[in-house]
Amino acid sequence: MRFALADLSIQIGHIRFNNPVFVASGTFGYGTENKELVDVSKLGAIVTKSITLNPREGNPPPRLVETPSGMINSIGLANIGVDKYISDMLPVYEGIGTPIIMNIAGSSMDEYISVLEKIESVSSAIVGYEINISCPNVKEGGMQFGIDCSMTESLTSALRKRTEKLLIMKLSPNVTDISSIATSAENGGADAVSAINTVVGMSIDHKTAKSNIYTTFGGLSGPAIKPIGLACVHKVFHSITIPIIGIGGIVNTGDVVEYILAGAKAVQVGTANFRDPGICVKILNNLDLYINKHNITLNNLIGSVKQYD
Numbered sequence: 001m002r003f004a005l006a007d008l009s010i011q012i013g014h015i016r017f018n019n020p021v022f023v024a025s026g027t028f029g030y031g032t033e034n035k036e037l038v039d040v041s042k043l044g045a046i047v048t049k050s051i052t053l054n055p056r057e058g059n060p061p062p063r064l065v066e067t068p069s070g071m072i073n074s075i076g077l078a079n080i081g082v083d084k085y086i087s088d089m090l091p092v093y094e095g096i097g098t099p100i101i102m103n104i105a106g107s108s109m110d111e112y113i114s115v116l117e118k119i120e121s122v123s124s125a126i127v128g129y130e131i132n133i134s135c136p137n138v139k140e141g142g143m144q145f146g147i148d149c150s151m152t153e154s155l156t157s158a159l160r161k162r163t164e165k166l167l168i169m170k171l172s173p174n175v176t177d178i179s180s181i182a183t184s185a186e187n188g189g190a191d192a193v194s195a196i197n198t199v200v201g202m203s204i205d206h207k208t209a210k211s212n213i214y215t216t217f218g219g220l221s222g223p224a225i226k227p228i229g230l231a232c233v234h235k236v237f238h239s240i241t242i243p244i245i246g247i248g249g250i251v252n253t254g255d256v257v258e259y260i261l262a263g264a265k266a267v268q269v270g271t272a273n274f275r276d277p278g279i280c281v282k283i284l285n286n287l288d289l290y291i292n293k294h295n296i297t298l299n300n301l302i303g304s305v306k307q308y309d
């Protein structure tokens with residue numbers, strides 16, 4: 001027997017997405033590179049790599065290393081800068097058929113604001129912003145914001161005043177109390193939070209006694225961090241009322257369902273795209289089957305993990 005296609009659509013803020021499976025920042029370029037490999041119109045949304053005010057070359061190599069069930073990166077926010085992003089990328093988004101969420105990074109409040117204001121001053125197909133307050137790999141800014149409640153709240157409200165597009169704050173797991181940072185993002189006026197960014201990690205080659213990463217520390221991602229991501233999403237779920245986008249180690253449909261049970265309304269798939277750029281489409285096809293087979297709706301599943309008495 002064939003099932004009708006399930007309704008996988010979800011709403012975050014004022015934006016309706018066709019489905020809850022997005023690609024994560026830093027794993028799908030500017031959103032246009034994989035067009036020949038993947039039917040990107042099937043994706044719930046594309047989150048771009050982080051864009052900063054000025055172009056950045058990033059950190060010197062080695063800046064990527066495979067680790068057990070994951071990888072560590074220290075790219076250092078390499079990107080073309082917002083002006084070139086506006087001239088070269090925005091026009092390509094017009095016909096792409098997928099909602100684009102632009103990820104913004106900065107080393108000061110002014111930098112985040114300037115990047116956002118530049119995008120706001122032109123017309124574009126961008127539906128929202130994900131604000132990277134959790135990059136572990138740059139000396140200034142980045143994670144400084146995401147580990148401090150008052151900085152998170154003031155940055156969120158400064159950006160909120162300047163845009164009606166979707167505003168998503170991306171949270172770091174490298175904090176003592178992720179719930180209080182999420183609450184600050186909600187108080188500042190964010191439409192949603194995404195969690196988690198990478199976990200600070202280190203990799204050493206015992207044969208050479210050298211660090212496998214130029215900057216010594218980097219961001220750990222992949223299946224190794226899924227339990228951390230689930231725990232963070234579930235903690236945050238009990239503290240805020242705005243939607244949570246779950247991230248961390250998702251490689252299949254079961255992982256997506258687990259994040260939704262923990263409290264996520266949508267998810268982002270990151271590291272798994274490097275192994276298979278078509279992974280999200282496969283995950284989506286299976287999610288459709290899962291929803292049909294269990295005769296449930298995504299909304300009823302959110303945060304409904306069963307606990308022991």
Ligand code: DHB
Pocket residue numbers: 073074075076077078132134135136137138197198219
């Ligand atoms: C980088 C940025 C991140 O937010 C992250 O989690 C890992 C790496 C980077 O550009 O170095």
